[in-house]
Amino acid sequence: MEIAVSRKAHFNAAHRLHVAAWSEEENKRFFGQCNNPNFHGHNYNLIVTVIGEVDPVSGYLIDTKWLSQLIKAEIEDRFDHKNLNIDCPEFAQTNPTAENIAIIIWKILRVKISEKVKLKVVLYETERNFVEYNGN
Numbered sequence: 001m002e003i004a005v006s007r008k009a010h011f012n013a014a015h016r017l018h019v020a021a022w023s024e025e026e027n028k029r030f031f032g033q034c035n036n037p038n039f040h041g042h043n044y045n046l047i048v049t050v051i052g053e054v055d056p057v058s059g060y061l062i063d064t065k066w067l068s069q070l071i072k073a074e075i076e077d078r079f080d081h082k083n084l085n086i087d088c089p090e091f092a093q094t095n096p097t098a099e100n101i102a103i104i105i106w107k108i109l110r111v112k113i114s115e116k117v118k119l120k121v122v123l124y125e126t127e128r129n130f131v132e133y134n135g136n
């Protein structure tokens with residue numbers, strides 16, 4: 001009997017989508033405004049979901065206070081008000097697309113959360129564009 005528990009979080013960050021191996025022209029054509037050399041920002045909304053069995057004694061799947069503190073310490077403090085390309089070594093070699101940000105967030109959190117539970121990350125880059133990663 002699996003249950004899912006989710007926690008929402010938020011951070012603001014700047015980025016530029018750019019592939020170093022491509023020409024300026026190719027980058028501009030492919031990424032459009034997202035390739036602007038002077039960066040642009042997003043209000044990222046994050047939903048972290050853990051899935052597993054309810055503990056029969058406590059009635060919890062996970063302590064949401066602990067989860068919220070983990071997301072604050074590991075994700076918000078790391079990425080909030082940062083330029084992902086410049087300030088964050090995680091993206092030194094990785095294009096900071098929503099896809100890659102979600103994968104990196106998942107990897108950072110996965111090692112900190114009990115292996116007994118499954119982990120899913122949903123990252124909204126805009127109200128209408130969001131990506132989902134569950135490690136598969």
Ligand code: NI
Nearest residue numbers: 015034040042
């Ligand atoms: Ni963007």
